[in-house]
Every structure is written in structure tokens, then in C-alpha cells.
Amino acid sequence: MLIIFSALIGAAFGSFACCQAWRIRLKEENKKDPGKRSVCLNCGEKLAWYENIPVISWLLQRGRCRKCGKKIGVAEILAEIFGLVSFGLITWRFVGEVSSDIVGITEFLAALNIPGLVAALSVMVGMIILMVYDGKWQEMPVGILLYTIIMGLVYCGITICQNGLSWENLLQILICVGLLAGIYYLLYFLSKEKLVGGGDWMLCLAIGLMLGKWQLALIELFLANFLGAIVMLGLKKKKAAFGPFLVIAFVVVFVFENAIMRYLSF
Numbered sequence: 001m002l003i004i005f006s007a008l009i010g011a012a013f014g015s016f017a018c019c020q021a022w023r024i025r026l027k028e029e030n031k032k033d034p035g036k037r038s039v040c041l042n043c044g045e046k047l048a049w050y051e052n053i054p055v056i057s058w059l060l061q062r063g064r065c066r067k068c069g070k071k072i073g074v075a076e077i078l079a080e081i082f083g084l085v086s087f088g089l090i091t092w093r094f095v096g097e098v099s100s101d102i103v104g105i106t107e108f109l110a111a112l113n114i115p116g117l118v119a120a121l122s123v124m125v126g127m128i129i130l131m132v133y134d135g136k137w138q139e140m141p142v143g144i145l146l147y148t149i150i151m152g153l154v155y156c157g158i159t160i161c162q163n164g165l166s167w168e169n170l171l172q173i174l175i176c177v178g179l180l181a182g183i184y185y186l187l188y189f190l191s192k193e194k195l196v197g198g199g200d201w202m203l204c205l206a207i208g209l210m211l212g213k214w215q216l217a218l219i220e221l222f223l224a225n226f227l228g229a230i231v232m233l234g235l236k237k238k239k240a241a242f243g244p245f246l247v248i249a250f251v252v253v254f255v256f257e258n259a260i261m262r263y264l265s266f
């Protein structure tokens with residue numbers, strides 16, 4: 001029940017993320033914010049409640065505005081589906097960490113790592129906004145990057161509180177952050193923004209804080225670049241936004257962290 005509920009909330013946050021991305025963009029271009037209600041960006045028609053249902057409304061209207069027929073765009077439904085899947089998977093990971101001996105809702109909620117789950121989902125909201133923004137305009141807004149890093153720090157702090165602080169843990173986190181953010185900062189700095197954008201290393205900083213183990217940092221790097229290469233070959237593009245691949249790889253590594261670490265220990 002909790003996983004399904006969380007997945008539905010995730011779809012709503014995917015929709016919210018697109019809204020936020022557009023609002024930040026319009027503000028940066030010094031254009032008027034269309035107001036509190038959602039509107040068609042082409043004809044300005046206010047959306048009715050049944051047009052605001054994540055995924056379903058887009059499918060029913062086949063991705064077009066009800067009034068003017070202008071295409072809404074594929075990023076919108078992809079963000080909603082990604083919100084649904086990522087929230088569902090992350091919640092599944094936390095539910096899976098509760099011992100299977102536990103029965104009853106009160107005992108279950110007491111055993112569930114609720115602070116960790118809430119912090120991880122908060123990071124996810126920032127990451128979805130970043131991936132939509134990067135996918136559309138090949139850059140990332142600094143405010144949302146900072147929000148994501150701060151929520152990553154909160155998650156990291158919660159994990160340290162739960163596992164206890166040791167030099168070994170701290171070193172692990174520093175190496176993980178150093179590998180991810182360090183490599184991308186160097187690429188950004190040395191190539192003068194030609195190879196990677198300025199937002200990538202900051203997103204990597206947040207991802208490093210969330211993963212906290214050097215083995216996971218390496219798998220994150222491999223997976224993100226592998227996915228990016230496949231998609232760029234498929235689209236026959238030479239350059240594409242890298243943020244979305246970093247985020248997709250992060251969700252996979254974060255959700256299957258325990259399985260990956262077990263596999264690596266063999």
C-alpha cells in the first residue's frame with residue numbers, strides 16, 4: 001500500500017517538477033509567470049481539474065492541448081512516469097529493509113526508516129526538476145542544484161546518525177563525493193565547459209552524498225556514461241544533456257545498493 005501510494009505521489013511530483021522547470025525558465029527569460037493555475041503555454045487556456053491528472057490526462061489528450069491542439073511535449077509525460085517509478089522503487093528499497101518478522105502497521109512504521117525515506121524522496125524531487133530543465137535547455141538552475149545538495153547532506157547526516165560516525169565511514173563518503181564531483185569538476189574546469197556543463201559536478205556532489213561508498217560511485221559513473229552513450233548513438237546526436245543519465249543511473253544504484261554491495265563482496 002505504501003509503495004503504491006508513494007508511486008502516485010511521485011507521479012504528481014513529476015508533474016510539479018515540469019511546472020517548476022517552466023516557471024524558473026520563464027523567470028530567467030524575464031517573461032511573465034502564467035499565474036498559479038496551470039495553463040497551455042501556447043494559447044493560455046487554464047487547465048480543468050481532469051487535465052491535471054499525471055500520466056492519464058496526457059494519454060487521454062494524446063499529448064495535445066484540448067483547446068488549441070498544440071503538442072504539450074514528451075518531456076512532461078516522461079517526467080511523470082519517472083516520478084512514479086523512482087518514488088515507487090525508492091520506497092520499495094526502504095520497505096525491503098524492514099525485517100520480514102514484523103507484523104502489524106504500528107510495528108512496521110516504527111521499524112521503517114522514515115527520516116531516510118522522506119529525505120531521499122525530497123532529493124528526488126530536486127533531481128527530477130534538474131533532469132527536465134537539463135533535458136529541455138541543456139543547463140541546470142543553481143537554486144535547485146543547491147536545494148538538491150542540501151537535501152543530500154540531510155540524508156547523509158541521517159545515515160551517519162543511524163550507523164554511527166567513524167573515520168572509515170567519513171573517508172568512504174569523502175572518496176565517493178571526490179570521485180563523482182571531483183572528476184566532473186575537473187572535466188568542467190579543464191575543458192572550459194566544452195565537455196561537461198557547470199551543473200553536472202554539482203549534481204554529482206548531491207549523488208555522492210546519497211551513495212556514500214566509493215564502489216557505488218564507480219558504478220554510477222559507468223552506468224550514467226553507458227546509458228548516455230547508447231542514447232546518443234540511438235539519437236545520432238553528438239551532444240546531449242548529461243543530467244538525466246546521471247539521475248537515472250543514481251536511482252538504479254541507490255535502489256539496488258544492498259544487492260550491488262553484496263555482489264561486489266564475492
Ligand SMILES: [Zn+2]
Pocket residue numbers: 040041042043044045065066067068069070
Ligand atoms: Zn492551448
